[in-house]
Amino acid sequence: MANRIPAAAIQQYSQEHLREVLNTAGRRLTPQREKVLSLFQNLGLGHHLTADDVHHHLKQAGNRVSLATVYRSLKLLVAMRLLDEGEWQEGLRCYELRQGGGKIHHHMVCMCCDHTEEFVSEVITAASRDMSKVAGFELTEVRLILRGICRRCRQRSKATASTFS
Amino acid sequence: MANRIPAAAIQQYSQEHLREVLNTAGRRLTPQREKVLSLFQNLGLGHHLTADDVHHHLKQAGNRVSLATVYRSLKLLVAMRLLDEGEWQEGLRCYELRQGGGKIHHHMVCMCCDHTEEFVSEVITAASRDMSKVAGFELTEVRLILRGICRRCRQRSKATASTFS
DNA sequence: ATGGATGCAAATATTTTGCATGCCT
DNA sequence: AGGCATGCAAAATATTTGCATCCAT
Numbered sequence: 505m506a507n508r509i510p511a512a513a514i515q516q517y518s519q520e521h522l523r524e525v526l527n528t529a530g531r532r533l534t535p536q537r538e539k540v541l542s543l544f545q546n547l548g549l550g551h552h553l554t555a556d557d558v559h560h561h562l563k564q565a566g567n568r569v570s571l572a573t574v575y576r577s578l579k580l581l582v583a584m585r586l587l588d589e590g591e592w593q594e595g596l597r598c599y600e601l602r603q604g605g606g607k608i609h610h611h612m613v614c615m616c617c618d619h620t621e622e623f624v625s626e627v628i629t630a631a632s633r634d635m636s637k638v639a640g641f642e643l644t645e646v647r648l649i650l651r652g653i654c655r656r657c658r659q660r661s662k663a664t665a666s667t668f669s
Numbered sequence: 670m671a672n673r674i675p676a677a678a679i680q681q682y683s684q685e686h687l688r689e690v691l692n693t694a695g696r697r698l699t700p701q702r703e704k705v706l707s708l709f710q711n712l713g714l715g716h717h718l719t720a721d722d723v724h725h726h727l728k729q730a731g732n733r734v735s736l737a738t739v740y741r742s743l744k745l746l747v748a749m750r751l752l753d754e755g756e757w758q759e760g761l762r763c764y765e766l767r768q769g770g771g772k773i774h775h776h777m778v779c780m781c782c783d784h785t786e787e788f789v790s791e792v793i794t795a796a797s798r799d800m801s802k803v804a805g806f807e808l809t810e811v812r813l814i815l816r817g818i819c820r821r822c823r824q825r826s827k828a829t830a831s832t833f834s
Numbered sequence: 835a836t837g838g839a840t841g842c843a844a845a846t847a848t849t850t851t852g853c854a855t856g857c858c859t
Numbered sequence: 860a861g862g863c864a865t866g867c868a869a870a871a872t873a874t875t876t877g878c879a880t881c882c883a884t
Contacts, residue, residue, distance in 0.1 A: 532882090536839080615809065636815060645816040647815075
């Protein structure tokens with residue numbers, strides 16, 4: 505369903521980009537920053553991790569990195585547009601690898617099992633651009649999240665009483 | 670631009686609904702809960718407040734309410750679908766009055782001045798339903814956020830160097 | 835040596851929870 | 860009386876920041 509771009513291509517591009525931009529600004533591509541980005545690249549597109557998730561993954565892989573640095577790196581990578589930040593699951597701030605080429609994509613999140621599916625819709629993308637143009641708005645990002653129940657979960661449970669705590 | 674519904678109608682509906690549902694479940698419509706909902710209703714559709722904002726507003730209006738209760742009330746009202754929760758501005762969890770009749774609407778947020786505009790797009794709504802149907806997904810909510818720079822801010826600043834901290 | 839980046843710990847900020855008390859039915 | 864809700868404070872989380880130190884140029 506999603507319009508995937510070869511992971512290798514992205515990896516090359518991102519690493520290049522990152523080193524280049526940082527150097528130009530007199531800053532560095534440290535092992536920690538590289539590791540954070542690599543983690544997302546190895547997982548591939550569509551994986552959502554919290555700052556804490558990232559920290560755990562890196563530690564588990566034997567890397568020396570502090571949670572504070574993870575936060576700082578994530579913020580940097582988002583500012584450099586290599587990662588996207590979002591709250592796909594209620595109350596959890598997560599990060600994901602940004603698709604190369606500025607390809608706009610959307611998310612379909614199951615409120616039952618939290619499974620996230622990505623998809624691309626030219627119609628929605630075009631409509632977003634139209635609405636922006638009309639409003640004199642310079643569009644930078646489109647974030648669409650469809651929330652509901654996925655096919656699997658629907659089949660599993662037929663009658664569910666709606667409850668509130 | 671937004672498709673507004675008479676505030677009075679919503680107010681009636683919500684208050685009714687709230688009291689009714691709560692009573693049925695053996696629970697109560699307390700002054701605090703009423704005040705939290707009223708705040709959003711008085712502000713009207715399209716206003717985004719954090720839990721802390723709500724608390725401040727209520728205290729300032731001379732109400733006796735604790736922040737903890739505000740959190741609890743917001744959670745309840747969201748569960749009852751009277752409010753929507755979202756992270757429209759980076760890193761801020763906000764709440765807004767839910768539009769009656771399940772009318773789907775979207776947000777256009779200026780990253781410069783944080784001004785938020787609402788709009789309705791039948792095209793996007795239809796496309797969202799289509800994508801869901803194809804995926805066997807039971808659609809409950811559509812959340813679209815367009816982020817960028819609004820007309821005013823664009824005119825104010827012409828040359829802006831992109832920086833990352 | 836210079837200045838950016840890191841780790842650590844402390845400081846903040848945000849949200850949740852335990853518990854005694856109050857209030858409605 | 861019985862039980863839900865509240866306030867308050869403490870606890871649990873989440874995120875940021877100060878500072879000494881480390882490291883690359």
